[in-house]
Amino acid sequence: MWKTQYVTPPEQLVSSCxxxxxxxxxxxxxxxxxxxxIRELQRCNVDWASLHQWMEEHKANIQPND
Known part of the structure; x- marks a missing residue:
């Protein structure tokens, strides 16, 4: 039996700019x-970089939908 498991990043990594x-x-x-x-944009870019890093670290747990 298949079970859907949602893997979501921590909330602080997906906050709005x-x-x-x-x-x-x-x-x-x-x-x-x-x-x-400019400072706010730089902060936002750091947030996105952190999100991409999190995604790379958890890639094994994220399965594409076929």
Whole structure:
């Protein structure tokens, strides 16, 4: 008898990327917001890299659906 076993990554590896709200009005505010967005994008990329690493480590437990 076949039993379906779901293998899911830890929740912290699949969290949404945060998009900070822009509340400024000056050129300096735009620059600071751009830098904030870049930092957030870098953090998000680290999350995705961690997810891909988890998938590689658990590949033996993940069976493709035929």
């Amino acid at each position: 945060r998009i900070p709200e822009f509340t400024g009005s000056t050129n300096s505010d735009h620059l600071n917001y751009t830098l904030l967005l």
